[in-house]
Amino acid sequence: MARWMARRPHWLWMMAGVFLLGTGWILWSADPEQAAAAGTIASPHPGFAAPEFDLETLDGDRVRLSDLRGQVVVVNLWASWCPPCRAEMPALQQLYDAHRDEGLVVLALNATDQDSSAAARAFVTDHGLTFPVLLDPAGEASRAYALRAMPSTFVVDRQGVIREIVIGGPVSLATLRSLVSPLLEQAD
Amino acid sequence: MLPVLQVGPLAIQLSGLLLLLGFWLASVLVGRSAGRHGLEGDVLDRLLLIGMVAGVIGARLGFVLQNASAYAEDPRAILSFNLTAFAPLEGVAAGALAALIYGQRKSLPLWPTLDALAPGAALFAVFVNLSQLASGDAFGAPVDLPWAIELWGARRHPAQLYALAGSLAILLFVLWLQKRQEFPGQLALSWLGLTSTARLLLEGFRGDSLYFAGVRQAQIVALLLLMLSLAGLHLLARRCCMGDESGSSAGKAEKTAPG
Numbered sequence: 160m161a162r163w164m165a166r167r168p169h170w171l172w173m174m175a176g177v178f179l180l181g182t183g184w185i186l187w188s189a190d191p192e193q194a195a196a197a198g199t200i201a202s203p204h205p206g207f208a209a210p211e212f213d214l215e216t217l218d219g220d221r222v223r224l225s226d227l228r229g230q231v232v233v234v235n236l237w238a239s240w241c242p243p244c245r246a247e248m249p250a251l252q253q254l255y256d257a258h259r260d261e262g263l264v265v266l267a268l269n270a271t272d273q274d275s276s277a278a279a280r281a282f283v284t285d286h287g288l289t290f291p292v293l294l295d296p297a298g299e300a301s302r303a304y305a306l307r308a309m310p311s312t313f314v315v316d317r318q319g320v321i322r323e324i325v326i327g328g329p330v331s332l333a334t335l336r337s338l339v340s341p342l343l344e345q346a347d
Numbered sequence: 348m349l350p351v352l353q354v355g356p357l358a359i360q361l362s363g364l365l366l367l368l369g370f371w372l373a374s375v376l377v378g379r380s381a382g383r384h385g386l387e388g389d390v391l392d393r394l395l396l397i398g399m400v401a402g403v404i405g406a407r408l409g410f411v412l413q414n415a416s417a418y419a420e421d422p423r424a425i426l427s428f429n430l431t432a433f434a435p436l437e438g439v440a441a442g443a444l445a446a447l448i449y450g451q452r453k454s455l456p457l458w459p460t461l462d463a464l465a466p467g468a469a470l471f472a473v474f475v476n477l478s479q480l481a482s483g484d485a486f487g488a489p490v491d492l493p494w495a496i497e498l499w500g501a502r503r504h505p506a507q508l509y510a511l512a513g514s515l516a517i518l519l520f521v522l523w524l525q526k527r528q529e530f531p532g533q534l535a536l537s538w539l540g541l542t543s544t545a546r547l548l549l550e551g552f553r554g555d556s557l558y559f560a561g562v563r564q565a566q567i568v569a570l571l572l573l574m575l576s577l578a579g580l581h582l583l584a585r586r587c588c589m590g591d592e593s594g595s596s597a598g599k600a601e602k603t604a605p606g
Contacts, residue, residue: 161529165584174577181547181570188551189562190488202499204483206555325431326360331424334432337414 203304205324209234209315210303214268214293217280222266222291225319230262231342232315233335236306238270239278244310247329248286254335255290261343262317265290270306272298316342362482363430369474370399377467383525384459391463394455398446405441409434458583461535466525469518469538476514480507488554504552513545530587532579540576543569 163169201208209232213223224232235251237244248267255265269279271294283292295301304313312330314323323338374395378388410432411418411425418425424432450460479485487496487504495502521538528534547569550556556563 161533161584161588164580165588167581170577170581174574177573177577178570181566181573184547184551185562185566185570188566189558200500204486204499207499323431325429327429330429330431331421331427333414333417333421333424334427334429336417337410337432340414340417 201303203313203321203324205321207321208319209313209321210300212268212293212295212300212303214295214300217276217283217292217294220291222293224266224315227264228319229317230264231258231317231339233263233265233339234268234304234313234315235265236268236270236301236304236309236311236313238274238309239282240274241309243328245282247310248282248288250330250332250335252286252288252290253332254339257336258339258343263339263343267292268300269294270298270301270309271296272301314338314342317345360430360482362478362484365474365478365481369471369478370395372474373467373471376470377464380463380466380525384463384531386455386459386463390453390455391460394446394449394453394460395464395467397449398442401445402438402442403433405445406433406435406438409437409441456531458531458535462525462528462531462533465534465538466518466521469514469521469542472514472542473511473518476507476511480511484555485510486554487552490552499554503554506549506552506554509549509552510545513549514542517541517545530583532583536576536579536583540573540580543573543576547573 199208201210203210209224211224213221215221224234233251233254235244235247237248239245251265251267255263259265267283267288267290269276269292271279276294276296279292279294282288293300304311308326310328310330312323312325312328312335313321314325316322322342325334325338374392377391377395381388381391407425413434450457476485483498485507486498487506487509489501490504491502492504494505496505497503517538520541521534524534524537547566550563550565550569553563553565556565558564559567
């Protein structure tokens, strides 16, 4: 095999063949339309449209994700009994305070099917959280976002596409800022 | 998709555990391959460990430097366990640089060292594909075929399974070739060429490709690496097995001694 490879004519023919076949396959298998298609399919994965939800807040208002198109949205799935969820809430509040004027929305989506609205309310009051806290008593949003660990944080861009997912916590303010800042700088 | 293990405050993703297991098994395989290439297993074990530690540190520092203003206000966050805060390319560069420096200090010969690492790299690639299968990353393009799988809201090519089959075949070939190697560098460059070929072919079925000028970026890189590996194999084979330009004394020249 080594001697076959060492012969220049063999090598030149092989290189030419590989180049032509490789280039042909690259051109034939290119499918630029499907590259943009992911952003239109709702799925809990980076590059896909964030699954829709329409939920009631602790204050009794309703929040629909699609109504927030044009803003950067941080969706944080949490429960009051979950220590890392509790630990990262101050960072989320600081993030919200610092960037809400730039078009940032923080939605704390309480997995109420595994928690209770009373416990969620008590936690929010104790910690003085001012961003919307949504209740998900039927667990629909948890399922739509394939909740596998708490907390889970989804960063959604102004076009409604998931850009980052942080599974587990507590996530630091610096990391949250790093994930959100580039999206805030992007135009709608 | 595999679940996440919640251990106290830590959410351990099984895809990450598969990568760690793959790295460990790959380092064992490299240690066993070392003797075949005239190298010490312990030295290569250390090379891999240094490369991995430097890679992790480099990946975190790369991420921190890219977001310096955010971390300047909260330097303690640099040490957080969060796996999101890593810059993969910078990590690979830092790991490779640290391994290169260590290899030079230990006067490790280039091609035999790369040959000894090749089976480990081939085995690690299998675990990378398993990890992607577990996490749902590296997913396929939407398609309507009997063997399509339901993933991320569409029926798709099982691209992770294609890649897994490819990496398993490459691993078996590398283990086979290791016993029949004719010149230093043959194993490493064959692994590179085959891995590039697999990526060139299988990227065409992916649904998450990055595009450049209307074609998939990874395929361009893979084709370049394939051509480079073929050129390298040709040059090393010439050095090893051809006595002169005409090739009249093919096979008479001595093989280049490992090291």
